[in-house]
Amino acid sequence: DAKTTQPTSMDCAEGRAANLPCNHSTISGNEYVYWYRQIHSQGPQYIIHGLKNNETNEMASLIITEDRKSSTLILPHATLRDTAVYYCIVPLGNTGGFKTIFGAGTRLFVKA
Amino acid sequence: SAVISQKPSRDICQRGTSLTIQCQVDSQVTMMFWYRQQPGQSLTLIATANQGSEATYESGFVIDKFPISRPNLTFSTLTVSNMSPEDSSIYLCSVSRQGPDDEQYFGPGTRLTVT
Numbered sequence: 001d002a003k004t005t006q007p008t009s010m011d012c013a014e015g016r017a018a019n020l021p022c023n024h025s026t027i028s029g030n031e032y033v034y035w036y037r038q039i040h041s042q043g044p045q046y047i048i049h050g051l052k053n054n055e056t057n058e059m060a061s062l063i064i065t066e067d068r069k070s071s072t073l074i075l076p077h078a079t080l081r082d083t084a085v086y087y088c089i090v091p092l093g094n095t096g097g098f099k100t101i102f103g104a105g106t107r108l109f110v111k112a
Numbered sequence: 113s114a115v116i117s118q119k120p121s122r123d124i125c126q127r128g129t130s131l132t133i134q135c136q137v138d139s140q141v142t143m144m145f146w147y148r149q150q151p152g153q154s155l156t157l158i159a160t161a162n163q164g165s166e167a168t169y170e171s172g173f174v175i176d177k178f179p180i181s182r183p184n185l186t187f188s189t190l191t192v193s194n195m196s197p198e199d200s201s202i203y204l205c206s207v208s209r210q211g212p213d214d215e216q217y218f219g220p221g222t223r224l225t226v227t
Contacts, residue, residue, distance in 0.1 A: 032212050043116075043204050043218035044155065051213075087154075097143045097210040102155040 004088045009107040012082075018075040020106050022088030025069040033064060034091060034100070035073045037084040044087065044102075047073065078110045114139055114207050116219035124225045125195055132191045133222045135205030140185035142210040146178070149202040149221070158203075161188040195226045 005023045012018040024033060034049040048055055048062045050071070055062045061074040075082055087105040091098040115138040125131050135144065144161040158178055159167040167180035182188040192199050205219040 030212065034215065036216075038155075043220050044206075044216075046215040046217060049213075049215060085154075091212065097208065098212055098214075099143075099145065099157060099160060100206070100208075100216050101157060102147075104154050 004090060004103060006086075006088050006103065006106045008104065009109065011109045011111060012075075012078045014080055014110055014112050015077055018073075018078040018082065018108060018110070020073040020075075020086050020088075020108065021070065022073070023070045024088070024090050027068055027090055029068075031090050033062070033068075033071050034089045035060070035062065036087045036089065036100075037082075038087070038105075039081075039084040047086075078108075080110050080112060082108065083110045084108060114141060114217040116205055116207060116217060118203075118205055118219040118222050120222060121220065122223040122225075124227060126227060127196055129195055130191055130193045131195065131224060132189050133203055133205075133224075135188045135190070135219055137186045137207050141207040142185070143208045143216075144182060144188045145206040145208075145216070146180060146188070146190045147204040147206060147218075149204060151201070155204065158190070161190075192224065195224075197226045200224060200226045 035047040036044045038044045050062045064071045085105040085107050117136045119134045146158040147155040149155045157170050158173045159169040161167050161180050161182040163182045179191045202221040202223050204221045206216050208214045208216040
């Protein structure tokens with residue numbers, strides 16, 4: 001089962017890019033990398049996911065290394081509202097589908 | 113995407129009683145999950161709610177303590193039985209479709225305090 005490691009916390013200045021790293025060295029060839037975030041007192045929010053290619057949506061960009069052993073979530077222009085815990089997850093196979101197991105995540109502080 | 117609602121949003125319960133939490137989704141989904149988030153902690157998966165069959169529980173969680181129902185593809189309940197103060201947590205419902213390329217969506221959570 002692929003597991004992920006993330007830094008415990010990071011700071012970012014408002015308006016600058018926030019780059020959140022994740023290591024998933026045991027990922028297998030058909031496993032996706034997902035990113036979620038949890039803003040205080042809310043349920044987790046899906047951000048983005050990818051398999052091999054870099055991905056971009058209205059929230060963020062996901063850069064996956066060629067060997068797929070690590071990835072970086074990029075928030076291009078961080079705002080104070082992006083302060084949250086960010087989770088990098090490789091879902092595990094489950095009966096009839098896949099399940100998401102949360103680690104400790106990275107606590108991102110965006111500062112004015 | 114999917115819109116998920118949970119009832120109640122919060123409750124304060126006495127030790128030894130039980131509480132049933134409801135989760136309603138605005139569309140049919142294959143997978144439904146229940147998580148617990150204790151104060152200051154990350155989310156812990158309790159079980160996968162299977163439609164028409166018994167839920168699949170994670171290690172450390174048992175059906176007698178956390179019975180789950182899933183009568184159809186849009187609704188599930190989680191009961192926290194014989195509560196103690198250690199059960200004080202946020203309980204979250206989550207849904208996804210079946211494939212590895214399908215993201216999960218989370219409800220707003222139910223904040224439970226046991227006194």
